[in-house]
Amino acid sequence: MSLRRLGSIVVKELRQLRRDRLTLAMIIGIPTMQLVLFGYAINLDVRNLETAVLDQAHTARSRELVAGMAATGVVHIGRSVSSAQEIDALLRAGEIKAAIVLPADFETRMERRDRPPVQIIVDGSEQVIQAAARQLAAYPVFQDRGWTGNVGGVEVVNFYNPERRAAVNTVPGLVGMILTMTMVLFTSIALVRERERGNLEMLIATPVSPWELTVGKILPFIGIGLLQTTVVLLLGDVLFNVPLRGSLLDLYLAALVFITANLSLGIFISTLTRTQFQAMQMSFFTFLPQILLSGFMFPFAGMPIAAQHIAEVMPLTHFLRLVRGIMLRGADLTELWPSLAALGAFIVVMLAVAVSRVRKRLD
């Protein structure tokens, strides 16, 4: 491998990138946009959730309680129903997002405090609503302070999704998702663009080697990936106060390895496809399983064993373990080495396959 040739590919890529305004805008635009959208969707207080009331008690106190909950602004009580079946139907249809149920023995429960006198049913299929339910669950039903019994005033029944996830999980995960999307996308078109524009025929008639070409195309994007990581982390800190409990160096090392893994995957895709459009399609094809199975959207432990096995080969799965470990649990890389090793293995395999596929021939 000649350093002069490798360097020339890197410089060329950077020069082309500098003139490619759209890609340049995407480098900063995608992380900023996603972080703001995802971040606010999760952290913003939910107001005016469409809610139905099933008041089977019909007492002054029950009416007062419902009015008090409405006054929090979290719920908007639009209708009153007379049966649990109605609630079921409205929730399924998506007409309401929550329901407040006051049982017939509300007064008795208020006095005896052995069972929660208020039940809130929420549509657990949407994350934001879970967050709202937690707010309502803290509503002081028993007005006297210092109530320490083990029965809360409000029982939250989470429909459709029994497991609640911490919102703070999402921003570290977003680092992974943004890097997955941009890194794979940028490099997947890297080689195929040369082919489409006819540059490849000129390149392969020169002494440039497949390694020089592949590595030269990856190197500039490592810097760009680290830049994106910085943008997300800074915004995460400024806008959402996401904690960093572990070491910043560990975090960047993990990001570096993860970025390289994604770039290797992108280059591999680039060797499989004939047009930039195909490369983009194939990149999106790899995003979906990663987003769904990596633990970004759904808790990993809750997935079927087969899905977990599939997820183990995906870079995002391992990076989520690394980034959540470092940022939220304050773990260091030595404790998280299996994920790091998995990413390393992924890089070696992908790069080797990609380079072996970069043939200096047209057939």
Place this chain on the structure above:
Amino acid sequence: MASAETAIHARGLTKRFGTLAAVDNLDLTVRRREVYGFLGPNGSGKSTTIRMLCGLLHPSAGDIDVLGCQIPRDAEALKRRIGYMTQRFSLYEDLTVEENLAFLAAVHDMPRAKARPRIQQLVERFWLEKQRKQLAGTLSGGQKQRLALAGTVLHKPDLLFLDEPTSAVDPQSRREFWDSLFELADEGTTLLVSTHYMDEAERCTRLAILDHGRIVADGTPQELLAGLPGRTLLVDTPEPRRAQRALRDLPGVIALAQIGMSLRVLARDDAEIGSRVAARLQSAGLTATVDATAPNLEDVFVAATAKPSERARESA
């Protein structure tokens, strides 16, 4: 095989794409310092042959020796010694003239200290001084071709492959471009140029006419022209279109072309053809004078590429 005097030597060169033989059992010898032309219609196998000779395509069969390298085995070693100018502009449109040349110099492992004066020299030689900082994508057709040629000769290759280098430029630029090619030949470079322009083919020192993946004629332009004695006639008549209809099915006539108000007739080797043409015109009631005329390269091309269908007609 290749000696010090032979640049390219290929035997039985064949390339099949599926069932189609794009190049079909082709033999080729190009001597050093020649400007060797490939003349042929689109799809005749010119590009495929050039790509196989550069080592970019694997031949389905045949032996290739280029500058003493066995291709495809020694393709990587060969790539340091040849220049290949693709049919389509293949430098980076989003890099400037200077950046493109600097990139190519680095890719060819040229030390920076040597690259800078060489680039300066080429920019001057190919009249790109004013366009140095201009993006290649914004150059005119002729400027792009000159830049591509500069990029191809940057590392001073012994052998140049040029695949239809002038297909996208105006006549003036084509002339200048060919002047540059002859300068390179004078400096000792061997050139293999494909084209479908007759005037360009005429300027080559040797020429092969390709059709359906085969070489159907080869030699110096003079040799090729000398191969058509008495076979080209010029018919002067007030009604050239009627004359054309009258002669269309005359045995021995290969091709008819109206040139202004006269008709050019290309015939198979036949001493009597002149009188038979005159007789046919007379019986059709046309007043016409029939004279022998000197063949041109287009006649050679038409005669050579018409052969297969002629044979088919004879056997039918």
